[in-house]
Amino acid sequence: MNLMSNRGLGAQTSLRLAFFCLLLLIFTPATVAGQSVPPGLLRFRWLDPVADSALIGEIGQIFAKELQAEMPRNPAEPIPSRRILKVGVLGASALVVLSQKDAPSAEWDWVWAFNLNLTTKTKTEIETQRPLWEWKFYGLSQFAPSDFPDLLFTFSSCTECEATHYVGAFRFDAAEGKWELRRWGEQEGVFVGADADMVGDEIYTTDCIFRAGRLGQDQLDQLVVFCRVEASADAVGAVPRVLKETMSLYAVQDGRSKVREIKKSAEYDTLLGFVCATNGSAELCGNASRNWYQGRAANAPR
Secondary structure, three states, rough: OOHHHHHHHHHHHHHHHHHHHHHHHHHHHHEEOOOOEEEOOOEEEEEOOOHHHHHHHHHHHHHOOOOOOOOOOOOOOOOOOEEEEEEEEEEOEEEEEEEEEEOOOOOOEEEEEEEOOOOOOEEEEOOOOOOEEEEEEEEEEEEOOHHHEEEEEEOOOOOOOEEEEEEEEEEEEEOOOOOEEEOOOEEOEEEEEEEEEEEEEEEEEEEEEEEEEEEOOOOEEEEEEEEEEEEOOOOOHHHHHHEEEEEEEEEEEOOOEEEEOOOOOOHHHHHHHHHHHHOOOOHHHHHHHHOOOHHHHOOOOO
């Protein structure tokens, strides 16, 4: 009888210990800018325009100056319009994305982003080398060991031009409590395509597909980019010829971004299958659709 009671007591003690350890894991605070913050406040989310309209309104007042577009020198030119495109919140740190449309008829905006401390109301612009045209949020990715994911997005170098297209990311610096642009070497984005360009009497096109995710047993995300460069005569029905195909693998190691060019091999085939799993409609994966970039952007996760 005593033996059974001791066994029961031991089992209860083990259960209590396991439950305590679970609570400790769940409620152990992380550190942001030198201060402990309960994990419940560390979940990143985009503010909802309806449910969070009051907070977005307050943020609009804080950015009243930035939301005033410069008047054109020529009165005949259209007046640009500015707006808050998105606001993401992580604890007391907000990522505020503003956009400007140069004319009411313009199809695309260009954006720039700010850090905003919701407690102190201080704001700082996130430095970029150029405006981020055609900016579109793509999804969350965990490139480095951290409590906070990167915010992956696509953008272009310009509009109404032979643009190049990129994948970029905002990363959260917990020590500073601020968002910043992740650097890929010296670049602000990873190249994922370019508009057709006339070279001599031929049209050159560079089509790419990409996917961010975990490969095999890896615990962190990597970015896979597959590109094909083709040339064709400037004539109806001209058959393009493939000039080059590349497979690039981007990862973050010891806080630094690394890129590895993959040669034709079993690994190359595995990565092609990985990237085509979510880009099956792309011509590079065997389909006849050539308008991949716009199709990918339209179907990207939000």
